[in-house]
Each structure stands twice: as C-alpha cells, then as structure tokens.
Amino acid sequence: MDHHPLPVGTVTSRDLKPNKFLRFTVDDGTGCISCILWLNQLTSPYFYRRSPPDVRLIASMATRFETEIKLGVVARVRGKISSYRGDMQITVTDVVIERDPNVEVLHWLECMMLARKVYNAVTAPGK
Numbered sequence: 001m002d003h004h005p006l007p008v009g010t011v012t013s014r015d016l017k018p019n020k021f022l023r024f025t026v027d028d029g030t031g032c033i034s035c036i037l038w039l040n041q042l043t044s045p046y047f048y049r050r051s052p053p054d055v056r057l058i059a060s061m062a063t064r065f066e067t068e069i070k071l072g073v074v075a076r077v078r079g080k081i082s083s084y085r086g087d088m089q090i091t092v093t094d095v096v097i098e099r100d101p102n103v104e105v106l107h108w109l110e111c112m113m114l115a116r117k118v119y120n121a122v123t124a125p126g127k
Helices: 052-068 103-119
Strands: 008-017 021-027 032-038 074-084 087-098
Touching (some): 074 103
Antiparallel strands (some): 008 021
C-alpha cells in the first residue's frame, strides 16, 4: 500500500525501545491508530544506499519527533500505511505537535466537508 494518511488525535500510549523504535497510539475520535517511528537510521542496512548527510538528517528528525511525542499531546501524524503481524499501522515520516486545542474540531469539520463535497457527490449518469 502506498497511502499517506494525516490523522490528528491524542497520543494515548507510548512504548520506546531506545535506538530502535517508538511505537505510539493516536486516538482520532473514531478509533486508535498504531504508529511506528523508527530510530535506527544510523545502524540499519536499509539506509546504507542513502547519502550519509541525508541519513543523519532523517535520524535527527526522528530523534526530535521521539522527544516531542508524549502521552496526552495532540499530534498530526504523516506516514505510510503498513501492516505488522496482521494489524494496520502508520510508519511515521513526519509528526506535528499541535498547540491549538481546537485543531481536532477543525480536523473533524474538514473531514465532514470532504465527505459532503467528494464522497457523497452524486454525478449524472454518463459523466
């Protein structure tokens, strides 16, 4: 799958394995989404083909995200949908910690507008 979701919600769990990964859960009001943030960029063979400055930048960003993701914060998470042991998860590429408490309500309103304008749109036959 190659989808890039952008859920907004409250971080409800956090499990850190230093220098390996941070697994956390975001509750967006419809359910809980498991997220994985990899922290092993400097030791993983997956990154050997990338340029060292790029790998250091990615590792630095992941470390910053790891320190910002705390229980109870409202976060906007971007990443790739993946599956692990039969469960869906987001492999995180970007995290924004939201400071405005109204951001969740705004996100819900944007989702409702999208649903009405795009998903519920009725097209005439033949179009």
